[in-house]
Amino acid sequence: DGGITQSPKYLFRKEGQNVTLSCEQNLNHDAMYWYRQDPGQGLRLIYYSQIVNDFQKGDIAEGYSVSREKKESFPLTVTSAQKNPTAFYLCASSDRPGEKLFFGSGTQLSVL
């Protein structure tokens, strides 16, 4: 059953801690994306990758980092530099850049 798997579903971060959100897809898609959703707001692009070993900053990349070592995987690290990390994080993929996005079920990150 093809799709995008995000883990964990819920994550808590302590002050000064880096945390990593996992995103795996078995759709054989080239492009992958990370979005952030704050309560009552839309989706804002953090980072995207159009091909393995390459990624680009989105609109709100500060305080985040990513890697794309494998086509299937696009983990997002929320660093201690991100001062307001509490949000719902969504990973997505598309067959080609700019095409219809398929989303994972999201990770809710909260600060302790």
Add this chain to the structure above:
Amino acid sequence: DQQVKQNSPSLSVQEGRISILNCDYTNSMFDYFLWYKKYPAEGPTFLISISSIKDKNEDGRFTVFLNKSAKHLSLHIVPSQPGDSAVYFCAAREWSLNMLTFGGGTRLMVKP
């Protein structure tokens, strides 16, 4: 500067009636538009799309209309059902960037 705007944060409709969700955009380089539906704590799911060369696309109860001169698109749901209650996002692609830009979302509530 928001290039894609959904000016109504919420909409309430009676079951069986029509729901009309609106979306305005400012970028004339957008060539492809999509609507997504999102339930709480889940990832958005694709509903329907339309290319800029068309002015209407229909899929079952869902119809999207595009008015390029007004830079406006709308999603019609007929008849509305309680299960349609969700947040709806419109998104637009800029052809030169191959990226999707999302609106802020409209929460639709369909009352039985």
